[in-house]
Every structure is written in structure tokens, then in C-alpha cells.
Amino acid sequence: MRKVIQTGLLILLGWSCLAFSVPSPVATLQETSNQMLQALKNNPQAKNNRSYTEVLARKILLPHVDVSTMSRLVLGREAWLQATSAQQEQFKQEFATFMIRTYSAALAAYTNEAIKFLPMRDDYQHQERVLVKSLILQQGGPSIPVDYRLVLKSDQWMLYDITVDSVSMVRSFRSQFNSELSKGGMNGLLVAMQKHNSMKS
Numbered sequence: 001m002r003k004v005i006q007t008g009l010l011i012l013l014g015w016s017c018l019a020f021s022v023p024s025p026v027a028t029l030q031e032t033s034n035q036m037l038q039a040l041k042n043n044p045q046a047k048n049n050r051s052y053t054e055v056l057a058r059k060i061l062l063p064h065v066d067v068s069t070m071s072r073l074v075l076g077r078e079a080w081l082q083a084t085s086a087q088q089e090q091f092k093q094e095f096a097t098f099m100i101r102t103y104s105a106a107l108a109a110y111t112n113e114a115i116k117f118l119p120m121r122d123d124y125q126h127q128e129r130v131l132v133k134s135l136i137l138q139q140g141g142p143s144i145p146v147d148y149r150l151v152l153k154s155d156q157w158m159l160y161d162i163t164v165d166s167v168s169m170v171r172s173f174r175s176q177f178n179s180e181l182s183k184g185g186m187n188g189l190l191v192a193m194q195k196h197n198s199m200k201s
Contacts, residue, residue, distance in 0.1 A: 025130050025150045025157040026117065028064060035060045053104040061103060066151055066158035067096050073160065074173040083186050091186075094193040101197065116143075128152045 039056050043049075071092045072080050080088065118133040129151050136144040147163040161170045180189040 025120075025124055025132050025148070028150075028157045032060060032064050050104055054100055057100045057103045062096060062100060064157075064159060065096075065099070066153065066160040067092055067099075069151060069158075069160040070099075070170060070173075071095050073170045074177055076174060076178065079181055079186065087186050087190065090190055091193075094190060094197060097197045098193060130157070 036056060039060065040053075043052065071088070074095065075083070075091060083091065116135045116137055118135070120130065120132060122130065124130045129149065132148040132150065134146050134148070136146060138144065144165050146165075148159060149161040149163075150157045150159050152158075161168055163169070177189055180192045184191070
């Protein structure tokens, strides 16, 4: 689970330039990653400061993540519809914090791996949802396929899932949350997430 999340984050931090007209899904994520990398470069101690990296992730990465869609997907249709409006809103807030803390913990794993992006099959200008495929090129190891799913909302491409080597981040989170749901229902899951999110880094 952690390896999948860490590898997904490496891609977010490692976007390289592609010849797409702006705006495009790739350009959006590239600009986001450039901002994060520049912020880390400006503070060499950032990787050892979880509080700092959490602030960066919330400020730079989170605005480009479709938290609402991801929340519905990771919770599952049945559990989402059974939850009250208040529970849904609380879950989105806790899930956003959960992601930020997870991403922050993975920042230290970035070691400048090379990234190769594959041509997009469809014209993104006529799509509301797109898939961007890429490969992590590892020295001395096999390439790792990584797919990004984005949705267009208010003229902005928003990330809602990352699949690393055929493992979906949404499905991984869903499996983890389903375990808590089966034990304590929605209230039990929210309590468990609050406890996790309140732990010191």
C-alpha cells in the first residue's frame, strides 16, 4: 500500500514537459509538481520536516485533487449513500487530511527517477475525463507503468485516481476503509480516521 502511494507521488513530483497546448492535463500537473519541487529546493531541510511538507502538500497539491469524487469512490456507493450529509462532509475532510499526511510521508522517497509519458489516445479538449499513461524508468530495474485519471471541473483538470503497476490507489484506500466499516460502521470509520490524523508525524 505505502509503495503504491509513494510511487504515485513520485510521478506527481516528476512530471516533465510534453508538447500539448495549454491548458492540458499534463500541463496542470506539471505546473503543480514544479511548484512543489521549487518549494522543496528553497528549503533543503523540508524532507525532514513533516509539518512543512504537509503545509506544502495542502497548499500546492490538494487544490488539484478532486477530493469529493475520490471520497465517494473510496467509500463505495452503498456506504456513501447510507451516510448522512454531515458524515459525508466529515469523511471528505478526514480523507483530505489522510491523503496529505500520506503524501507528505512519501516525499522523502523521491530520488529523481526519469519519467516517460506516452501519447494520449484521445483529444482531451473534447473530453471530460482523461487517462494519462506514463512509465517510471528505474536504473537497474524494470519500468513501472503509472496511469492517471483526471476529470475536468470548471475548466480545471482534477486528479481522482492513480494506478501504479495495475494497482489503483482508490481501490487500495477502499479496501482499507472497508475493513473499518465492517467493524464499526461509518461512525467507527470516522473515529479511526480522526485518531490516525491526530497522531504526531
